[in-house]
Amino acid sequence: MSVEQKVAVLGAGSWGTALAALLAGKGYRVEVWARRQELASTINAERQNRRYLPGVILPPNVRAQVDLPAVLENACAVVFAVPSHAFREVLRAALPCIPKGAMIVNVAKGIEEGSLLPLSRVFAGEAGEEELGRYAVLSGPSHAEEVGRGIPTAVVVASTSMTCAEAAQDLFMTAAFRVYTNPDVAGVELGGALKNIIALGTGIAEGLGFGDNTKAALMTRGLAEITRLGMALGANPLTFAGLAGVGDLIVTCTSMHSRNRRAGIEIGRGKKLEEALASVQMVVEGVRTTRAARLLAARCGVEMPITEQIYRVLFEGMPPREAVANLMTRGRRREMEEVALAAGLWRPERGR
Structure with missing residues (x-):
């Protein structure tokens, strides 16, 4: 792809705006689709998205509009x-207008709540399995507020086609935005989605006045939960040791840029x-993902105690302190058994 070519960014939130700025900085003509004319007009007039990404000045080769086909x-x-x-x-509305052969990169981090499908499977269902070769997912520790300011960031892009993954890598790579490739679409998608649940939990712990010990425990055991469910759904466990797993988990659980942590x-x-969602004023993906992950865990027979307790706090009115007590007083466990058993690296008959 030549930098004189046009890239369409669908979504004028903080992440879409940050990526539009990044791509425009490389010389691409970037058109951003916004749902509301007021937002599109403000972006074009003020050269920044004051609503979702204030302070990031957009290059002149970024233009926002509400006409999706255009x-x-x-x-x-x-x-x-x-x-x-x-x-x-949005995919269903866009597909008839996407040029034949155009690469499609999804940067959302979530699971479709009704179907419990990762978004690559939603894409395959709408576009057809044969179109997966031009679909990629980009994920990793990448707050829009920092990417928009050019702060060094490393992410990962996954696709069933290495040609597509490398094309997406080339599309986004800059001196401040390093992109790795990974063939494990399921792992990259699930890591990006499920870490939001754990970030809600670390935020709750912080709001209760607990300290770093508690947050570290939630992050570490949360990663074990993410890995167990991911493996049950066909992901490579090594992916969760990378940028889309532990990398994204760390940044989402520790940064005040994280909507999930703030909520x-x-x-x-x-x-x-x-009330918590209203105070954040932007989408908090972890709330819907908690419901979806709980159902997926039940379907797959995977134990996810942190997710279960967060679900009860969010949707059943359980006091957060009671949820913490439930986690702390669970039956005894050996740390490595759960993930090692799922990975086939440990067998009960070998002894405990």
Whole structure:
């Protein structure tokens, strides 16, 4: 792809805006699709997205509009930066207008709640299995607020086609935005989605006044849960040791840029879920993902105690302190058994 070519970014939130700035900085003509004319007009007039990414000045080769077919016309690549619960709707509307052969990169991090499908499977269902060769997913520890400011960041892009993965790598790579490739689409998608649940939990712990010990425990045992469910769904366990796994988990659980962490803090301080979400004022993907992951875990027979307790706090009104007590007083465990057993690296008959 030549930098004179056009890239369409669907979604004018913080992440879509940051990636639009990055791509425009490389010389691409970038057209951003926004749902609301007011937002599109403000972006074009003020050269920044004050609503979702204030302070990041957009180059003149970024233009926002609400006409989806016009945004997609002649695009060499299409970046889906809409929330996961809107992905199917926007994909269905966009597919007839996406140029033949254009690469499609999804940057949302979530699981479709109704179908419990990762977004690559939503794409395959709408576009056809044969189109997966031009579909990639980009994930990793990458807050929009920092990417938009050019702070060094490393991410991973996954596709069933290495040609597509490398094309996406070339599309996004800059001196401040390093992109690795990975063939494990399932692992990259699930790592990016499930870490939001754990970030809610670490936020709740912080809101309760607990310290670093508690957060470290939640992150470490949360990674074990993510890996167990991921492996049950066909992911490579090594993916969760990389950028889309532990990397994204660390940044989402520790940064105040994290919407999930901020929402969790408010819940830990006593706010109801609706109040916490209103205080964040942007989509908190971990809430829907908690419901979906709990159902997936039950379907796969995978134990996810942290996810279960967070579900009860979010949707059943359990006091957060009671949820923490439930986790701390569970039956005795050996640390490595659960993941090692799932990976086939440990067998009960070899002894405990």
